[in-house]
Amino acid sequence: MSARFGHTELPEEQERALRRAVRLSWLTIAFLITAVTGVYLAMGSSQAMKAAWMEDMLSFIPPIAFLVAVHRTKRRPSPQHPYGYHRAVGVGHLVAATALCAMGSFMVWDSASGLVKAEHPPVGLMELGGQAFWSGWLMIAVLAYTAVPPVLLGRAKMPLAEKLHDRVLFADADMNKADWMTAVGGILGILGIGLGLWWADAAAALFISGSILHDGVRNLRVAVGALMDARAETYDGQDPHPLVPAIDDRLGDLSWVADVRSRVRDQGHVFHVESFVVPVEGHNPTMEDLRLAREAAIDLDWKIDDMVVIPVEDLPHQMLPGLEKEAGGGGHDAA
Incomplete structure (x- = not known):
């Protein structure tokens, strides 16, 4: 086993x-x-x-x-x-x-x-x-x-x-x-x-x-x-974990995603991921879209264990601290 x-x-x-x-x-x-x-x-x-x-x-x-x-x-x-x-x-x-x-x-x-x-x-x-x-x-x-x-x-x-x-x-x-x-x-x-x-x-x-x-x-x-649910960091606690921007990049590459931002917390060996995605105008994501998006992110690494993909009209600033500072940047910058 x-x-x-x-x-x-x-x-x-x-x-x-x-x-x-x-x-x-x-x-x-x-x-x-x-x-x-x-x-x-x-x-x-x-x-x-x-x-x-x-x-x-x-x-x-x-x-x-x-x-x-x-x-x-x-x-x-x-x-x-x-x-x-x-x-x-x-x-x-x-x-x-x-x-x-x-x-x-x-x-x-x-x-x-x-x-x-x-x-x-x-x-x-x-x-x-x-x-x-x-x-x-x-x-x-x-x-x-x-x-x-x-x-x-x-x-x-x-x-x-x-x-x-x-x-x-x-x-x-x-x-x-x-x-x-x-x-x-x-x-x-x-x-x-x-x-x-x-x-x-x-x-x-x-x-x-x-x-x-x-x-x-x-x-x-x-x-x-x-x-205290600090941002996910490398195993030595020195740097932000590279999987965080990688998740946003992977989801941002999907044709129906206009903008995305994830918050990731370290559970121990594995990560808990909440990804907020803004669909392109006129597209209503289906259950199949959400399932494939989740699987695409999980395939990045075994540590992405518990993940939810949440479609939203706009990125929730109150739930994603620091987003205001990046408002002038790209669509799916690192968390």
């Missing part, structure tokens, strides 16, 4: 991407279990190690949120949820972003307090196999172990996030790709302690905490915007 998001059957390429993304998410969780265990056992009283451990703990949230969201979005629409369960992606993104913001803020305050109080973290000796050595080397080894796998996982997830238009997966991949900075910052902090620079540990912890807070604020902005 083909994979689906609600009643939307995924094309073969997206189906393969979904299966691979699920496998990578489980692999990420398995790696994080080993990482948080190793960092916890080695961290001692180091602020940088504590911050790295907290970031690894927070890193569980995006892959878990992705797996839960994928499970929920497979459910078909119901009387209680007539639009389906696609918003589970947005909810998962919001939960992950809120956790990052909250913990990032706390860790920035905690790290800054240690720096202001001039706390000197002790990193002593430990014995292994009858040999005594500086425990900082163990910390560095553990941090080095946590540096490379997340980067590889993040690079593998990023193209899948684009294919699936999944912002939770993108947030996870983006955090993974930046995890090497956490490890390097922690290593520099430990080396600083070894060189007698007491402030290096707290400074490294502050850097890691700031990175977590930055990720949280950026993802929170995108997540809240999507849940």
Whole structure:
């Protein structure tokens, strides 16, 4: 049976991407279990190690949120949820972003307090196999172990996030790709302690905490915007989605359409589209005209899942903000 998001059957390429993304998410969780265990056992009283451990703990949230969201979005629409369960992606993104913001803020305050109080973290000796050595080397080894796998996982997830238009997966991949900075910052902090620079540990912890807070604020902005029915944007939340003008262009090419304007909102993996079309003078669109128009737009991309085509005498300015600014432009400009 083909994979689906609600009643939307995924094309073969997206189906393969979904299966691979699920496998990578489980692999990420398995790696994080080993990482948080190793960092916890080695961290001692180091602020940088504590911050790295907290970031690894927070890193569980995006892959878990992705797996839960994928499970929920497979459910078909119901009387209680007539639009389906696609918003589970947005909810998962919001939960992950809120956790990052909250913990990032706390860790920035905690790290800054240690720096202001001039706390000197002790990193002593430990014995292994009858040999005594500086425990900082163990910390560095553990941090080095946590540096490379997340980067590889993040690079593998990023193209899948684009294919699936999944912002939770993108947030996870983006955090993974930046995890090497956490490890390097922690290593520099430990080396600083070894060189007698007491402030290096707290400074490294502050850097890691700031990175977590930055990720949280950026993802929170995108997540809240999507849940507030902001215009449909690309999976990374950086640009308007190119499908929006493409829908208007496709409908505008129909012989009986004089003017068209669509508003498109991101439901999660798929889009909800409302297209207002002004027929050419003297033409009354038939049911067949409307059906063919809808099918022509849906054929553009699998993400155009829920679409209505509404014939109107004039474009409704009150429902299409910004239309006044484009009144002097072409007939079917981008939304």
